[in-house]
Amino acid sequence: MKTTDKILIIDLEATCWNDRPPRGQESEIIEIGVCIMDAKTGKISKNEGILVKPQFSKVSPFCTELTSITQQMLDDEGVLLEDALDILRAEYDSEDLTWASYGNYDLNMLQNQARRFNVDYPLSDDHINVKTLFGELHPTVRKSVGMARALGELNFKLEGIHHRGVDDVKNIAKILHWCLQKA
16 A cells, blocks of 8 residues: 555545436535545644535435535535546645545546546545455454444544535544554
């Protein structure tokens, strides 16, 4: 596992429904939660949630309940995906840093959305799957568990709103820092 001194942590939120998407709608990124973690100290900097306007779908009531993100927030503050990815490159050195996410969902979603919208993929090839790493290093869990359960296993408090990228990246950072100290 290659790590840079600073690790970019990403957590995506996407449009979602309680059941199948309505006709003509699809799962799209609506928030890119991001922070930089110092690999040695675990200190977090540059934490933000970049709101992204979906192009083919609307935020469902189910999605708002899960994430706290409303369609109005995206209409007022959201940027196009291409612009959000430019922010990652310009402000977070996303193409040069090792990056991490909890599971492979974020990796796959970013690759798919970049292809779907014909924009350049913004991240390096050096990805840490924190979910897998935690399962390998934790003495009793030894399997894939959700982020909230992993925090509980480590006696860490879940901070902020679960399923808000801006908050989840800070929680993922705590788990990753524990893993890096163990590895």
